[in-house]
Amino acid sequence: DSVIVGRDFTISVFVQNNGWEDKKDVMFSVDSQSPDIVAKNQTIAANRLSKSGSFGGTLEFSSVQSSELGMHYLNAIYSHVLLSNNETPQPKMQKNIAIPITIKDEPEIHLRTTTPTSIFENAEFPFDVELLSSDISLHDVLVQIVAPSDVTIRGQTSYTYSVIEKNTPLSIKTQIITAPTQVTLEHKLPFEVKVEYVDDAGKQKTTSKIVEVLLRPRTFMEFTTDGGLWLGNFFLAPYVSMGTIIGIPAGTLFSLMVRRLQKKKKTKRKKQ
Known part of the structure; x- marks a missing residue:
């Protein structure tokens, strides 16, 4: 998993006894071998765990402000003593587990757009936006689509959300409408998608993306994205x-x- 430099993070642990006999002295501990990660509570334990029994907990850590960016490892140790016939202790079993942690400078925000490769005059085309936060939940989110003067957007140009959860993609589907003015020379139109949000540290942040779409003259026969058909200056609706x-x-x-x-x-x- 990944964490942001200078932030706290947790590791959730769940242990279940799937065997046929009880276990005792069950312990799960995580130790940091790196000075860049500080452990606040490192161990959860249970005196005895019966068949199909389970227990769990949360271990807390923090990355220091001067942490080296990149991959770090935490060393987890799991151990228990099996009770043969639920009575006789067996030799202690222990297993070491390496937990990779990536420390990043800033949260990773993915902003993707889906548009046609080219558009032409007097028609309607889809313009889709997807927002995904890989590292943190976003709060008080404002998404704006800024279109050039050559086109208009059907419906809303801005969207607000109270929260977008971590690793939960947000999809926005809208339509752009080109002007009926005849296009004689092809040229690129810049669209800007801007996202404002409050991060997990309470700071106001902004990210944006500019997408260029080619506006070209309409040929004699053109199919529109909604199934319509242009034949010269004659338009056949998609329901025909x-x-x-x-x-x-x-x-x-x-x-x-x-x-x-x-x-x-x-x-x-x-x-x-």
């Missing part, structure tokens, strides 16, 4: 089936021809 897409032009022309013929026939009848 392919059969209808093929039939609309011919059906429209046929309908016009029928109406014209009907009008001519009606006119001839009037002359008679």
